[in-house]
Amino acid sequence: MGSAGFEVDLFEARPFLGGRATSYDLPSADGAEPETIDNCQHILLRCCVNLLNFYERMGVRDRIKFYREFFFLEPGGRLSVLRRGRLPAPFHFTGSFWKMHCLSRSDKIGIAKALMAIRRERTRRKDLERISMLDWLLQKRQTPHAIDRFWRQVLVSAVNEDLERMAAIHGFRVFWLAFLARPDSYEMGVPSVPLGDLYSSEAWSRMGPNVRLHLRAPVEAVDGGDFVVAGQRLRGDFSICALPFERLESVGLAAPRFEHSPITGIHLWFDREITTLPHATLLDRTIQWMYNKGGGKYLQLVVSASRDLTNLSRNEIIEIAVGDLRLYFPRVHDAKLLKAHVIKEQRATFSAAPETEKLRPTAQSEIPNLFLAGDWTKTGWPATMEGAVRSGYIAAEHVAQAAGQPASFLLPDLG
Numbered sequence: 001m002g003s004a005g006f007e008v009d010l011f012e013a014r015p016f017l018g019g020r021a022t023s024y025d026l027p028s029a030d031g032a033e034p035e036t037i038d039n040c041q042h043i044l045l046r047c048c049v050n051l052l053n054f055y056e057r058m059g060v061r062d063r064i065k066f067y068r069e070f071f072f073l074e075p076g077g078r079l080s081v082l083r084r085g086r087l088p089a090p091f092h093f094t095g096s097f098w099k100m101h102c103l104s105r106s107d108k109i110g111i112a113k114a115l116m117a118i119r120r121e122r123t124r125r126k127d128l129e130r131i132s133m134l135d136w137l138l139q140k141r142q143t144p145h146a147i148d149r150f151w152r153q154v155l156v157s158a159v160n161e162d163l164e165r166m167a168a169i170h171g172f173r174v175f176w177l178a179f180l181a182r183p184d185s186y187e188m189g190v191p192s193v194p195l196g197d198l199y200s201s202e203a204w205s206r207m208g209p210n211v212r213l214h215l216r217a218p219v220e221a222v223d224g225g226d227f228v229v230a231g232q233r234l235r236g237d238f239s240i241c242a243l244p245f246e247r248l249e250s251v252g253l254a255a256p257r258f259e260h261s262p263i264t265g266i267h268l269w270f271d272r273e274i275t276t277l278p279h280a281t282l283l284d285r286t287i288q289w290m291y292n293k294g295g296g297k298y299l300q301l302v303v304s305a306s307r308d309l310t311n312l313s314r315n316e317i318i319e320i321a322v323g324d325l326r327l328y329f330p331r332v333h334d335a336k337l338l339k340a341h342v343i344k345e346q347r348a349t350f351s352a353a354p355e356t357e358k359l360r361p362t363a364q365s366e367i368p369n370l371f372l373a374g375d376w377t378k379t380g381w382p383a384t385m386e387g388a389v390r391s392g393y394i395a396a397e398h399v400a401q402a403a404g405q406p407a408s409f410l411l412p413d414l415g
């Protein structure tokens with residue numbers, strides 16, 4: 001908005017920016033310097049075009065490191081690698097896909113047929129919002145192995161929901177945009193700095209002097225288009241409310257009735273190098289993804305849609321995590337676990353369940369000069385950083401339109 005010539009005041013309840021994509025200092029038990037860790041590893045794919053555009057604007061685009069390989073690890077440590085080859089899209093994975101050890105020939109033939117069906121059906125089928133991804137995969141006669149070791153492994157993390165609870169439309173979007181539309185759109189971007197540095201006030205200051213940040217400034221109420229902050233009513237020509245949906249009622253706005261889906265992040269520090277892989281998806285067990293955060297000694301593990309872990313204690317979760325790691329990385333047997341930290345985000349994202357899309361509100365609220373943003377609004381994407389940026393760009397376009405100064409921010413999807 002600042003770049004379109006508007007004067008912008010941003011009110012953030014917390015003393016720092018970043019929202020759910022955040023990092024914090026973990027105090028050290030032995031009096032050493034605290035360690036800055038992310039609440040959970042956040043990754044993006046090259047198809048997140050609006051997020052990458054936002055990083056350009058903030059001057060942090062070069063802090064994202066892209067990887068061209070997806071590593072699939074079986075218990076026992078056998079590795080399969082998915083990377084693009086020379087063929088044009090959508091056949092660019094053909095070479096590496098047929099060499100993957102973790103899938104049988106019949107698994108692969110079924111997956112290849114289903115991928116082609118996604119290309120055909122994505123614009124034709126009208127029920128993709130109503131059925132679950134699992135329903136669709138079963139219709140396509142996917143083998144149990146193909147479902148568990150391929151579809152589930154990719155989609156549960158991308159959409160943060162189980163296949164049986166995920167609307168098929170989200171699975172279609174992920175596979176179409178990331179795996180079929182363009183040869184490079186699957187490449188995984190991992191921030192090379194803590195999230196707190198990526199979404200820092202310093203980065204925001206590059207947006208120009210007409211964007212003013214007010215930290216520790218919770219909005220107490222939204223009344224018409226006015227915000228009440230520290231007991232004072234503030235009136236702008238236009239307002240954008242970008243609160244998480246579960247916070248809307250606290251400021252007097254109606255909230256959609258979405259369910260949440262949790263994510264659990266597990267941070268483990270070992271006394272020696274456990275792996276040289278930069279990341280890997282771990283098949284057949286509780287832990288879904290491993291990210292190597294420092295010399296193979298500090299590993300960050302992620303479990304999406306982690307309802308099964310909700311009632312477990314920190315120690316129980318660490319025990320499961322270390323037990324799982326032993327199966328993939330033999331060095332864990334001899335290694336000493338120096339430190340461990342578990343972060344359960346019970347309200348990580350909304351659940352992208354069937355019949356949810358129609359409940360997602362557009363940016364235009366019922367109040368003419370109040371607009372809505374947030375990863376839960378109608379962005380077309382699941383709850384992701386790309387979805388959040390899209391929602392902001394869409395809301396900004398509404399404001400510009402309402403002000404009679406149309407501006408365009410949103411970039412079209414790659415497909």
Ligand SMILES: Cc1cc2nc3c(=O)[nH]c(=O)nc-3n(C[C@H](O)[C@H](O)[C@H](O)COP(=O)(O)OP(=O)(O)OC[C@H]3O[C@@H](n4cnc5c(N)ncnc54)[C@H](O)[C@@H]3O)c2cc1C
Nearest residue numbers: 013019020040042043218219263348374375383384385388
């Ligand atoms: C554990 C975890 C892992 C994730 N992994 C990924 C990933 O790998 N890739 C990916 O793309 N996405 C991931 N996500 C999702 C991503 O973090 C979110 O989709 C995105 O951050 C949502 O941004 P947002 O701006 O919509 O909401 P939020 O980030 O929730 O921002 C809302 C802001 O509003 C502020 N606020 C609340 N109440 C008030 C008030 N009254 N007044 C003023 N301010 C207020 C909050 O402090 C917050 O800063 C993950 C999320 C979690 C929790």
